[in-house]
Amino acid sequence: MVETRLPKAPEKRQVTAIIFLLLLWEAGSASIKYSVLEERDSGSFVANLAKDLGLGVGELAARGARILSKGNKQYLQLERKSGNLLLKEKLDREELCGDTDPCILHFKVLLKNPVQFIQGELQLQDVNDHAPEFLENEILLKIPEGRHPGTSFPLKIAQDLDVGSNTVQKYTISTNSYFHLFTRNHSDGKKYPELVLDQALDREEQTQLRLTLTALDGGSPPRTGTSQVLIVIVDINDNAPEFAQRLYEVQVPENTPIGSLVVTVSATDLDAGTHGELSYSFFQYSNQIIQAFEINSITGEIRLKKMLDFEEIQSYHVEVEASDGGGLSEKCTVAIEVMDINDNAPELTMSLLLSDIPENSPETVVAVFGISDPDSGNNGKIMCSIQDHLPFLLKPTVENFYTLLTEGALDRERRADYNITITVTDLGTPRLKTQQSITVRVSDVNDNAPAFTKTSYTLFVRENNSP
Known part of the structure; x- marks a missing residue:
């Protein structure tokens, strides 16, 4: 979480970001949501962004539209002329989200002129590209011969990287006279197989059984994985650990x-x-x-x-x-x-930087950048600041994005350039920080008329001079 802090020392102006409570610019509160299947080829069509934002042909290009993602990883690309939003690369849901379902990739649309942010979500839908797999080819189960019918024995589950209906849905066991299989649904959403004893075992009659355990997912047709279950029947041991x-x-x-x-x-x-x-x-x-x-x-x-x-x-x-x-x-x-320990320094990602600013222009946007820190608690809380006594302001915009703008009109004749150091510091122990320096040049406008050094001049000319 983030709060706004007053300066504690005269040499720095500190501004901190609030992750969930932010001042949104105009259309900053708008959001767009898209859905796409994983494993689609790079360049696949996602949506027409211009149409969804209600913009005319060419407006995205005219307004300098950009797609922003956390850090430097980009999953989407924008064709400004057509307004089409495309996949930048083939996306693997299991690699990006693991067991998390739904798999949501967050992004933002930045319109530079004027500056606006639109929140975006891309839901990556699962395809059944993984089969169930047991971590062991053989599961050893030792059962004393004195166990009563109806006793259940948990078996090890199969792993399936897919989610939803594409993950493991049921288990089966090969036909036999002693056991049937029961699939238990746990609160974590996974299904756990259990062997249930149907009739008493007799070690003197049979010392072991070998059965095939099969896991099936919900695909059409379903993918399967198998493991052998070796049941060793042992003599009675009347005290368990x-x-x-x-x-x-x-x-x-x-x-x-x-x-x-x-x-x-x-x-x-x-x-x-x-x-x-x-x-x-x-x-x-x-x-x-x-x-x-x-x-x-x-x-x-x-x-x-x-x-x-x-x-x-x-x-x-x-x-x-x-x-x-x-x-x-x-x-x-x-x-x-x-x-958690404070082992990650804050990250600063520059999205927009204007190195030349015309003089006499009030509150001109110089840069737009995002800050983040993957740590938790105070280790992930971030402060952002620039040097004091500079005619520039840091202003929080959407989520963890900041805008650097001039505090008022600049005068090139007084100062032609500024070196600005942006410092991002977390609140962990010890505190870690990241700095990025930028140079802003003030370009000239014709705001000064010519001026004589004297208001009048006296000249003496000798008479009868030749032309």
């Missing part, structure tokens, strides 16, 4: 070194011998979890495998399974919150 806590909650700063201890989970088992020997492992893990963390199978220590990045992932939910030597297991959840 028990965790000291069902939920472990820890906070880890994003600059924690690799190899650091995150948390130690602990379980006990009342059985003796191999039935009481425990091993720890991750359960229902994703690629993100196994890339970031590792667990000691004997001690239950969870340590970092790579540096965390708050700007990429803010939290992890890790399921840990404790298994004894007899095939029984219990699970707990480790909630890891990544704590």
